[in-house]
Amino acid sequence: MIHAPPVHIIEPRLVDNVGHCLSLVRALATAIDEAGAGKRLTVWGGAGAAAVWTGPGQLRPYFHRRWRRLQALWLLRRLLREPGRILIATAGTADLVMADWAAAGRTIAPHKLHLFVHWVGAKADKARLLTRIARRQPNLRIFGPTRAVVDLFARCGFEASLAPYPVASVAPVAPVDSPADLEAPAETAPFRHLLVAGGARMDKGLDHVVALVEAMQARGMKLPITVQTSAEAQHARDDEVAGLLERLRRSSYGGLELHAEPMSADAYRTLFSGAVVVQPYRARDFADRVSGVTLDALGAGAPVVATEGTWMARLIKAHDAGIAVADLGAASLLQAIETVLADHAGFAARARRASARVREAHSARTLVDALLAGEAAS
Numbered sequence: 001m002i003h004a005p006p007v008h009i010i011e012p013r014l015v016d017n018v019g020h021c022l023s024l025v026r027a028l029a030t031a032i033d034e035a036g037a038g039k040r041l042t043v044w045g046g047a048g049a050a051a052v053w054t055g056p057g058q059l060r061p062y063f064h065r066r067w068r069r070l071q072a073l074w075l076l077r078r079l080l081r082e083p084g085r086i087l088i089a090t091a092g093t094a095d096l097v098m099a100d101w102a103a104a105g106r107t108i109a110p111h112k113l114h115l116f117v118h119w120v121g122a123k124a125d126k127a128r129l130l131t132r133i134a135r136r137q138p139n140l141r142i143f144g145p146t147r148a149v150v151d152l153f154a155r156c157g158f159e160a161s162l163a164p165y166p167v168a169s170v171a172p173v174a175p176v177d178s179p180a181d182l183e184a185p186a187e188t189a190p191f192r193h194l195l196v197a198g199g200a201r202m203d204k205g206l207d208h209v210v211a212l213v214e215a216m217q218a219r220g221m222k223l224p225i226t227v228q229t230s231a232e233a234q235h236a237r238d239d240e241v242a243g244l245l246e247r248l249r250r251s252s253y254g255g256l257e258l259h260a261e262p263m264s265a266d267a268y269r270t271l272f273s274g275a276v277v278v279q280p281y282r283a284r285d286f287a288d289r290v291s292g293v294t295l296d297a298l299g300a301g302a303p304v305v306a307t308e309g310t311w312m313a314r315l316i317k318a319h320d321a322g323i324a325v326a327d328l329g330a331a332s333l334l335q336a337i338e339t340v341l342a343d344h345a346g347f348a349a350r351a352r353r354a355s356a357r358v359r360e361a362h363s364a365r366t367l368v369d370a371l372l373a374g375e376a377a378s
Contacts, residue, residue, distance in 0.1 A: 004037035006084030007371065008044060012063035012072060013090060014053075015046035016262040020198075020292035022052055023265075025089050027166035029055040031364035035372055040084075044075060054265065069094065076102035080112065085371055091115035091142075093126055099140065100133050110139045111374035116163065116367060117144050119289040120152060130156040143367055146311065148288040165290040166364030167299065188301050188348035191341060192274030193224040193257070195302070198293045200229050200241055205280030205307070208328045210244045212278070215330035217253040223337075224255040225278075226271060230262050272300030276340050276347075279306045280328045286310040295362060301352030303344070305336045319354035321347060 009028055014021045025043060032041050033056035041057030043049075046065070053059045063071050072095070079086050080102055088095050099113055120126070134140070134157030142158045144150040145165040153160035196209050209227060216223060229245050248258060263271075277297040287309055294312040297304050304322035306312040313324035323336040340347050 004035075004040050004372070006040045006042070006082070007032055007037050007057075008042050008079055008084060008086045009057075009089055010044045010072065010075065010086065011089040012044075012046055012068040014043070015048040015065075016052055021090060023292055023296070024166060026053075026055040027364045028087065028089060028368065029057050031166065031368040032372075033057065035365075035368055037372060052262075052265070069098070073098045073102055076113075077104070080108060085114065086112060087114045087116065087367075087371055089116055091117050092120065093129065096130065096133050096137075096140065100137055103137065108137050108139050111141075112139065114141045114143065114367075114371050117142055117149050117153070118165070119146075120149055127152065127156055130158070134158045141370070143370070145290045146288045161370065163367040163370070164362040165292070165295070166367060167292075167295050167359055167362040188345060188352050189274035191276065191344045191348075193226050193255075193276075194337065195271055195275035195277050195297075196225070196227040196279075197268075197271060197277060197296070198228060200227075200245060202238065202240055203282045203285040205282065205328060206241060206244050208280035208330070208333065209278070210247050211330045212280075212333050213248060213251055213253050213256055215334065216255070217251060222255050224257070225253075226257045226259065226275075228259045228263075228271075230260055269296070269300065272297055272302045275300070275302040276337060276344070277302050277304045277322075278333065278337070279304060279312055280325075280333060281307050281310060281312065283307050283309040286312065295358060298351050298354050298358050301348050301355060303340050303347035303351050305333060305340065315358075316351075319350055319357075321351035321354050 009025055011021055011025050014025050029041060029043060032038055038056040043053070043055070043057050043059045044062045045053065045059060046063045047061050049059060049061045062075065076099055095115060099108065130153065140158060142153040142160040143163040144153065144160065145163065147162065150160045150162050198204060200206050213225060227248065229248060277293065279291065279293060281291070286307065289311055291312050294304055294306065294315060298321060304312065304316045306316055306322060306324050307328060308324040308326040316322035317324055323339055325332050325336045
């Protein structure tokens with residue numbers, strides 16, 4: 001790209017490897033770099049981001065948790081008055097409010113500010129607030145990974161477009177050298193363990209995970225299970241989460257391995273090799289909400305056990321790469337796990353075949369091409 005404008009990615013929650021922010025921002029930054037704008041890219045992350053960031057562009061560890069809302073307002077006010085494009089990587093209603101405040105009564109220019117909204121609640125008062133902002137700021141560009149998100153913002157009056165949840169175009173844990181390799185079940189890793197990956201949260205079914213481990217212990221099972229117990233910053237002080245994590249730590253189940261500290265990107269990817277990924281997420285919270293863990297699982301050829309009625313369930317059923325369950329009780333989860341293990345090679349092979357299609361469908365280029373298109377933003 002000739003005369004590429006400055007590009008700014010804003011992600012205050014980019015502080016460590018817990019959660020989806022790091023992989024999302026890295027996928028976006030990589031696509032921007034591949035489009036020729038990497039040398040003018042600045043990533044505005046949290047104070048701890050320097051320890052984990054390996055992507056292109058210049059990283060600015062700018063945000064502190066206590067002050068991040070005010071810092072975001074100040075940063076937006078400054079960047080809106082400078083040349084370049086701005087992308088808020090995991091935007092929500094508060095970010096639209098701050099963008100409107102930062103504009104200080106002026107209309108934000110076209111092609112200037114883009115917001116990728118991962119998901120949004122459907123409260124009536126939220127829709128009314130969004131409608132008022134859309135009237136004042138008609139040039140804000142909203143992107144969403146699901147039709148429900150896009151339709152909500154379109155109804156409120158925004159220019160809203162569907163863009164897949166970005167996945168980096170890096171090789172999965174077991175590298176795929178050619179399309180022929182994708183069809184070879186022998187290329188898949190043998191079963192190694194059950195895996196509960198990502199941040200420890202109630203909406204991600206931590207209570208069901210604890211019940212599953214306790215049930216396996218009561219049955220005298222030896223099935224290995226690895227659980228990431230590092231809590232995302234906004235959930236770290238949740239008493240219910242803390243209590244459940246303590247139950248896990250006190251568990252005498254011999255097959256349990258806990259990962260309490262944030263992991264490097266390579267160590268995290270390695271967890272998925274030979275895994276059956278268990279995601280007993282709340283259906284009401286993930287009915288139309290994308291999961292980076294599911295995408296990571298398929299990228300590594302790992303089958304998934306997920307909650308019926310969720311985005312994850314629809315994805316794995318489309319590729320026959322796992323089992324969806326409506327009942328999240330331990331007995332139901334174990335039955336689904338045993339079904340996958342009975343044909344692990346087949347499920348893993350289908351997950352591996354799905355990997356290339358999922359990565360292509362979730363390329364960051366759709367979002368990045370829209371970000372960089374149009375007249376240079378002032």
